Amino acid sequence: MPIRIVDVREVTKPIASPIRNAYIDFSRMTTSLVAVETDVMRDGKPVIGYGFNSNGRYGQGGLIRERFAPRLREADPASLMDDAGDNLDPVRIWGTLMSNEKPGGHGERSVAVGTLDMAVWDAVAKIAGQPLFRLLAQRHSVQADPRVFVYAAGGYYYPGKDLGALKAEMRSYLDRGYTVVKMKIGGASLEDDRRRIEAVLNEIGSAARLAVDANGRFDLQTAIGYATMLREYPLFWYEEPGDPLDYRLQAVLGAFYEGPMATGENLFSHQDADNLLRYGGLRPDRDYLQFDCALSYGLVEYLRTLTVVKRHGWSWRRCIPHGGHQMSLNIAAGLGLGGNESYPDLFQPYGGFPDGVNVIDGHIIMPDLPGIGFEGKSDLIAEMQALK
Numbered sequence: 304m305p306i307r308i309v310d311v312r313e314v315t316k317p318i319a320s321p322i323r324n325a326y327i328d329f330s331r332m333t334t335s336l337v338a339v340e341t342d343v344m345r346d347g348k349p350v351i352g353y354g355f356n357s358n359g360r361y362g363q364g365g366l367i368r369e370r371f372a373p374r375l376r377e378a379d380p381a382s383l384m385d386d387a388g389d390n391l392d393p394v395r396i397w398g399t400l401m402s403n404e405k406p407g408g409h410g411e412r413s414v415a416v417g418t419l420d421m422a423v424w425d426a427v428a429k430i431a432g433q434p435l436f437r438l439l440a441q442r443h444s445v446q447a448d449p450r451v452f453v454y455a456a457g458g459y460y461y462p463g464k465d466l467g468a469l470k471a472e473m474r475s476y477l478d479r480g481y482t483v484v485k486m487k488i489g490g491a492s493l494e495d496d497r498r499r500i501e502a503v504l505n506e507i508g509s510a511a512r513l514a515v516d517a518n519g520r521f522d523l524q525t526a527i528g529y530a531t532m533l534r535e536y537p538l539f540w541y542e543e544p545g546d547p548l549d550y551r552l553q554a555v556l557g558a559f560y561e562g563p564m565a566t567g568e569n570l571f572s573h574q575d576a577d578n579l580l581r582y583g584g585l586r587p588d589r590d591y592l593q594f595d596c597a598l599s600y601g602l603v604e605y606l607r608t609l610t611v612v613k614r615h616g617w618s619w620r621r622c623i624p625h626g627g628h629q630m631s632l633n634i635a636a637g638l639g640l641g642g643n644e645s646y647p648d649l650f651q652p653y654g655g656f657p658d659g660v661n662v663i664d665g666h667i668i669m670p671d672l673p674g675i676g677f678e679g680k681s682d683l684i685a686e687m688q689a690l691k
Contacts, residue, residue, distance in 0.1 A: 305380040306391055306430070307342040309349065311372040311419070312690045315362035316355075318650045322459035325489030325520035333362035334653060335415070338690040339375075339422040341391070343430050352426025353677050353687040356418045357597040357626035358650045359568075363415035371400050371415055390430050393423050397603040409571035413600045420601020421630050421675070429674040435630075436669055439637030449669035451635045452642030453662060454514065454539075455479075456627060457649065458486020458503070469499060470506040479647060480662030483512045483539050488529065489520035497532055504536060516542040519569065523552045530560035540565040540591055548575075554584030565591035568625030571599040573607040580615040587617045591641065595625040596634065605634065627654040629675050636669045652682035 314336050320329045336355045343350040356363060375383075378399045385392040400416050428435040440447035455476035458469060469486070476484045486503055488496045503513055515538060521529060526544040533541050540563040545552035547569035556564070564585070570576055576594060579585065585592075592612065596605035609619060620641040624631040627646040635643050645662075646654035657679030660667050672679045677687060 305384050305388070307380045308375050308378075308383065308391075309340045309342050310338075311367075311375050312338045312340075313364050313367045313372065314690060315364040316686065318358060318653065320649065322461050322649070323490060324459060324487045324516070324518040326518045327359075329358070332358060334358065334650075335362035335364055335367060335418050336686060336690065337367060337418050337422050338687065339419065339426055340691075341426055341430070345429065345432075350426055350429045351691070352422040352424070352429065352674065353684075353690075354418045354421030354423075354425060354630075355597070355628070355653055356414045357595050357628060358646075358653070359625075360411075360414045360598055363411060363418060366412055366415035367419065370412075371419055374399050374402060375419070391423065391427050393420065393427055393601075393603050396420075396423050397601065401600075409575065409599070413571035413604075414598050417597045417599055417601040417604075420603055421597055424602055424630070425674040425677065432673060434669065434671050434673060435633040435675050436635075436637035437671075439634065443638060445638055447637050448639065449636050449671075450666050451632055451669060452623075452666050453481070453632075453645040454483035454485060454623075454642065454665070455481040455647050456485045456516075456644050457647070458484070458499075459649075460487060460490045466499065466502040470502055473503050473506055473511075476647060477507060477510050480664065481511065481645075481647075482665030483514060485514040485516055485539075485542070485644075487518065488515045489517040493528060493532060496529075500533075500536060512537070512539040514539040514542060514565070517544050519543045519546050521545050521552075523555060526552060526556050527559050530556055534560055534562060538562055542566065542593075543568065550579060550582040550584075553579075554582065557584045557586065563589045563591060565593055565623070568593040568595050568598070570594060573604060573611050576608045577611045577615075580611065580617065587615070587621060590621065592617070592622045593625045593644075594622065595631065597626055597628060597630055602630070602634065609638070629656070629677065629680075632656070632667075632669065633675055652680065652686060655680065 339352040542565040622640045623642045627644045631643045
């Protein structure tokens with residue numbers, strides 16, 4: 304008998320905060336939390352896969368409830384099974400979700416599909432009785448490495464936040480084991496940002512590296528102006544200086560900034576990734592790619608993106624996804640990516656690691672929890688199980 308998807312549920316949850324980056328504030332930010340329930344029983348309970356979308360893009364309840372979830376409910380269960388007939392097939396499920404959809408137009412539906420795809424992979428790995436990272440390594444003939452590099456993302460603009468508070472925040476990340484920290488730029492004047500950068504560098508000294516993130520705010524001349532200032536400092540990377548689809552800006556900027564750059568979190572398909580690598584002037588020996596599967600149609604599409612990355616001669620070690628969620632941690636551990644973003648204090652309970660997982664020398668060790676491992680994070684799984 305084929306495995307049946309019994310129900311698909313979604314709830315839109317707030318992850319609001321008074322913080323802001325160079326482009327948006329998070330005062331009304333939401334996320335979609337989904338549950339995909341199957342008729343497979345483990346320990347007397349049905350296997351349920353969970354997922355949510357990354358911060359920075361709002362919840363997609365309307366699209367999920369009105370367009371994509373009905374396609375799963377209405378599909379012939381046999382059409383969603385793998386060839387062996389003993390598990391769901393994420394690729395076939397993805398095809399069902401995307402049936403009757405035109406190509407292009409990736410902005411919002413890519414987030415809705417990516418959220419459901421996360422829940423599907425969680426269910427598939429639980430049905431297989433494996434952590435997702437080990438399942439991925441097995442399927443792709445890769446040696447799984449449970450030790451994953453993570454960096455601490457923060458340094459947002461915040462009402463009343465002075466240099467002392469910024470330094471204390473960054474010091475707290477070092478105290479928790481991080482060796483790379485990230486802060487926002489572009490939401491103040493160049494000189495104000497210079498003072499913020501120098502304050503953080505003085506605080507962290509040689510104990511950590513600093514990355515800066517403009518969140519796509521700059522036009523070309525402003526991006527060059529910042530590059531001229533930033534190249535004075537030993538930064539880990541200069542992130543997303545301009546609009547993510549402005550490949551010319553990214554390409555031209557390389558002539559003014561020799562240090563590492565990072566971009567890609569706001570590109571949502573393997574075609575966009577192909578165009579970035581074809582026309583964006585990025586350098587595979589030093590730059591980083593930040594594609595986030597939860598925002599870009601899920602792991603099924605992310606695997607196509609990784610194929611594009613390899614075709615352009617890039618190592619998957621240059622991929623450090625945006626989002627700070629456990630899905631990307633599993634991909635990094637299972638497929639050998641360069642690491643993952645982390646939000647030690649923000650967007651909780653969706654960011655962070657399972658309980659008891661600590662950062663040591665900038666790395667975490669993945670626990671052997673079935674699926675993505677949500678059940679190991681008590682505050683998060685409580686939110687998820689409420690969907691029942």
